[in-house]
Amino acid sequence: MLIVYEFNKFSDDQIEQMKHSIYGADYSFILLSGILSFLGYALRAYRWKYTLEYVGYPADFKFNLTAVSIGYFLNLTIPRSGEISRAALLTKYKDVPFDKGFGTIISERIIDFIVLLLFILTAVSIEFHTLKAFLLENIPLKPLIILGVLGFTAAFIGIYLLIFSKWKFILTIKSKISGLTEGMLSVFKMPRKWMFLFQTFLIWFTYILMFYSVVFALQETRMISFNAVIVAFVIGSLTIAFTNGGFGFFPVLIAKILFLYNIPEESGQAFGWVVWTSQLIITILLGGIAFLILSTFTKKEIN
Numbered sequence: 260m261l262i263v264y265e266f267n268k269f270s271d272d273q274i275e276q277m278k279h280s281i282y283g284a285d286y287s288f289i290l291l292s293g294i295l296s297f298l299g300y301a302l303r304a305y306r307w308k309y310t311l312e313y314v315g316y317p318a319d320f321k322f323n324l325t326a327v328s329i330g331y332f333l334n335l336t337i338p339r340s341g342e343i344s345r346a347a348l349l350t351k352y353k354d355v356p357f358d359k360g361f362g363t364i365i366s367e368r369i370i371d372f373i374v375l376l377l378f379i380l381t382a383v384s385i386e387f388h389t390l391k392a393f394l395l396e397n398i399p400l401k402p403l404i405i406l407g408v409l410g411f412t413a414a415f416i417g418i419y420l421l422i423f424s425k426w427k428f429i430l431t432i433k434s435k436i437s438g439l440t441e442g443m444l445s446v447f448k449m450p451r452k453w454m455f456l457f458q459t460f461l462i463w464f465t466y467i468l469m470f471y472s473v474v475f476a477l478q479e480t481r482m483i484s485f486n487a488v489i490v491a492f493v494i495g496s497l498t499i500a501f502t503n504g505g506f507g508f509f510p511v512l513i514a515k516i517l518f519l520y521n522i523p524e525e526s527g528q529a530f531g532w533v534v535w536t537s538q539l540i541i542t543i544l545l546g547g548i549a550f551l552i553l554s555t556f557t558k559k560e561i562n
Contacts, residue, residue, distance in 0.1 A: 280477050280529035288476035289537050295469040296541045299462055303327050303367075306458035310363035313449035316355045322348075322556060325549045332546025335504040335539075342368065352556045366447075370456070374463050375496055382493045385486050389519050467492055473534045479526035480517070487520040495534070504542070509535040 304327045308318030326348045330341030346361035383390060449455070470492045474480045494516050499505040510531030517527035 277525045277529045280526055284476040288472045292469045292472045292537055293541050295465045299465040300327055302458055302462045309451050309455045310366055314359050325552050328545040328549035331542050338503050352558055370459055378493050382490045386490050477530050480530050483520055491516045
């Protein structure tokens with residue numbers, strides 16, 4: 260519905276301009292973006308070995324890459340379902356307890372979220388005046404405050420129950436959390452944590468290059484500043500993180516950001532669609548291949 264609403268705002272001339280921008284794009288830069296995207300997948304799969312080895316399970320790069328690709332694919336359906344699928348695949352094929360496997364994935368996400376926060380702080384610090392009006396207009400402050408209060412209350416009740424409750428159900432949850440905690444803390448305790456952090460830097464470096472390379476694919480966006488790219492990258496990352504792959508929202512919000520930097524909205528939409536569609540193709544392609552490769556792995560017999 261959002262896509263239809265946005266397109267109805269454009270005149271026929273604007274839609275033709277969007278088509279012209281997309282059809283006239285330099286696809287060599289889009290191909291480069293796709294290669295960088297795959298490199299990001301591979302680096303994430305390789306980084307996973309450090310936390311898995313620390314909790315006592317040997318890493319298998321081929322399997323890790325397969326699981327990561329399937330995870331990204333499933334995130335297109337239900338947000339964050341990919342993380343659950345990665346842990347479930349570890350349990351099914353590698354005999355890794357679900358709580359420990361899921362814990363290693365959560366630890367990754369914690370570190371990634373910290374890096375994203377650094378990007379957000381960077382974007383806000385270098386472009387505060389430009390972003391101020393956009394954030395006030397597009398961020399629903401009141402619902403966020405309500406959600407924050409509800410979340411804090413739920414967390415307080417949950418922690419209280421975990422500490423003081425003797426209910427059997429709660430005790431079962433506490434036993435599971437112990438394994439989850441071990442996996443989550445692996446990144447902070449493992450001996451090769453600095454290699455893990457270096458891999459994290461490489462992953463996010465490929466992400467920003469993946470996004471930046473598409474800037475040169477469209478004539479209308481080639482002259483935008485790197486500051487504008489950082490801001491657009493942050494908004495795009497947040498959109499993907501909190502939706503099912505950014506479907507419908509990504510191009511719209513990217514266009515709104517680029518409009519602040521004097522890029523016509525139709526050109527911004529074209530850029531957003533090129534970035535989002537190219538990454539969607541990569542996600543579906545790698546996910547489809549991963550499902551085929553999955554059949555080559557032998558299931559572990561769990562006693």
